[in-house]
Amino acid sequence: MHVPDGFINAPVSVAAGVVAAGAVAVSLRGARRELDERIAPLAGLVAAFIFAVQMLNFPVAAGTSGHLLGGALAAILVGPYTGVLCVSVVLLMQGILFADGGLTALGVNITVMAVVTTVVGYAVFRGLVKVLPRKRRSVTFSAFVAAALSVPAAAFAFTLVYAVGGTTDVPIGRVLTAMVGVHVLIGLGEAAITAFTVGAVIAVRPDLVHGARGLRQKLRLRVGGELVDAAPDPEPEPAPARSRRTRTVWLTGLAASLVLAGVVSFYASASPDGLEKVAADKGFDAKAEEHTAADSPLADYGVEGITDGRLSGGLAGVIGVGLTVVAGTGVFWAVRRRRTDEDVTAASVTTPSASV
Incomplete structure (x- = not known):
């Protein structure tokens, strides 16, 4: 659903940029509370994973494909504020380096693909x-439904933006019907990917899933016909062991991202995605402008100068994952450091100084 330059007029693009900038600013502040010692090491990886999976277009209808948007997945794994930042980092990398999504439309893309999907x-x-039984399966099911609904919500949001600032005179009702219709199907693919990923992380490290926190219940056993509280949990896992397990999850996730972007992406559907298909069918694709970064050595997810398509695309995917994890980790490290500095400052203010 990457919106290219030329679809939305300049005033609305600027307004969307202001909205996106405000959302990012709010998210930077909110992410300070989310990026604790468990979430901070994984946030950059989540951004890289979303980048990798977005390269895997899957067929949803005749001549149409879809790909992960990732807002719901990021919000559930690392929190809503950090989730907005994860998807924003991905969109920024895609727009600047891979000529995917217009630079003048970056505000529109962040608003629609990062903010709307994450919030919804x-x-x-x-x-x-809150209403389902407090079990891991409930978390996975909730992730499935949330992701499925977030995609048509983004399609609806784009249609509203196009209704206000579209550069062609197209019946908005037809655009809305087509956009929401095809993105309901894409949402099912998004839901499957999101539920599978959340379920996989819960299976090995449930404490790393932001959305699953606070769902544990006290275990009760039936003894002599009466329910009694079970023995308390053993001592918490030592920090070194917990750190090793977190590192294992991180390395596994990075390896999976590299394989998806570097190998599996070659087998992705070549059909246009939902927005491209609707734009072609409704006739407003002619307004798309050449991307400002069209001469980038990584434009269109290929490496300039490499003629072998599989090698070129795979190498571009690996480079993209590497750059995204570095950029994302840098952003979240800076946010985390700001939180640590604020905590130290607050502690020094509230702790009474010793008298001499």
């Missing part, structure tokens, strides 16, 4: 986990 996805997720 996380709101649906939290609503479901």
